[in-house]
Amino acid sequence: MILSEKMILPGQTIGIIGGGQLGRMMAMAAKARGFRIAVLDPVDDCPCGQVADQQIIGEYNDLQAVQKLAQISDVVTYEFENIDADALSWLELNAYVPQGTSLLRITQDRISEKQAIQKAGIPVADYEIIEHLEDVYVGLAKLGYPAVLKTARGGYDGKGQLVIRDEEDIANAAELLYMGKCVLEKWIPFKKEISVIVSRNMSGETTVFPVAENIHRNNILHQTIVPARISKQAESEATKLATQLAVSLDLAGTLAVEMFLTEQDTILINELAPRPHNSGHFTIEACVTSQFEQHILSVCNWPLGSTELLTPAVMVNILGQHQAPVISRLKELKDWKIHLYGKKEAKPNRKMGHVTILRSSVSEAIEEADQSGIWERTTEQIGGQSK
Secondary structure, eight states: OOOSSOOOOTTSEEEEEOOSHHHHHHHHHHHHTTOEEEEEESSTTOTTTTTSSEEEEOOTTOHHHHHHHHHTOSEEEESOSOOOHHHHHHHHHHSOOTTOSHHHHHHTBHHHHHHHHHHTTOOBOOEEEEOSHHHHHHHHHHHOSSEEEEESBOOOTTTTEEEEOSGGGGGGHHHHHTTSOEEEEEOOOOSEEEEEEEEEOTTOOEEEOOOEEEEEETTEEEEEEESOSSOHHHHHHHHHHHHHHHHHTTOOEEEEEEEEEOTTSOEEEEEEESSOOGGGTTHHHHBSSOHHHHHHHHHTTOOOOOOOBOSOEEEEEEEHHHHHHHHHTTTTOTTOEEEEOOOSOOOTTOEEEEEEEEOSSHHHHHHHHHHTOOSOOOOOOOSOOOO
């Protein structure tokens, strides 16, 4: 196979902007293929820094640090989308970033993101752009109650969001509007949240991972269940839409597409993440190729691997309050695939790791996780429309 674009070879260095758990798992996949890793992160001994060959300690808006990373790297990628605009502009002109910066810029802003999805001919929840408090009243008159107000930029795991259930809640919108433009979304009474991870290399080869079913607690991803408990028609449509987006956005690298599945089995796109994603962690053990290995193959322009699902799997996040119970019971947790990210402080609701349970059925894996008692049984998020 003759590739049409530059190929990065073993022994060369992949630079990663961001030293969290996604960068760590990218680095581990890359090193298994023989690459060297340099990472930029402001925190010394960050999760990715612990497994990288070099770490540059600096803020993401420190242009000198960004330049240094580019100088020692043969290719640059990233683990999160909120990279400083000036750094993006410099990278675009002075470094080899096969993913480009266009998709990053689109996904940094919910308004441009929704417009790009619609341009691809794919539906999103009805929404209104909100700049002033009075716009909220106008938007609610069109969309009705309840609705979800989200900051256009920033926000994750439910942060930067407000559910407006009645007129009394509107007063709380001022705090979000102080941060800048917002998006007011129509409430979608979905029956499931699902996600699809699609990868594409510089030669245009595209692969799609199995559709994942996601369950949130307190706006944070709790479980990912694969195969998703949805109809074959919904599965096929989700895969088709993810592929359609990848082509429309001229994807290089990895794109996570978060979706709502309605009671009528229709799909609306919620949000995009141009990188590996929490809901794809199951791929490490449950698929022939993991999302992290596939991402490395994509940005290095290698042929992509098989995304075949080998076995049903359930991934459960380990938050700060779960880490000690997991560690104290390691001897009992037979055949659990336990990943801890090496973060220094286990704060409540902070993602410290994850476990993947591989069983003959997802119901067996879910029951085993529930019976462990590690994760408190709390009300699952319904209709929160968050990332």
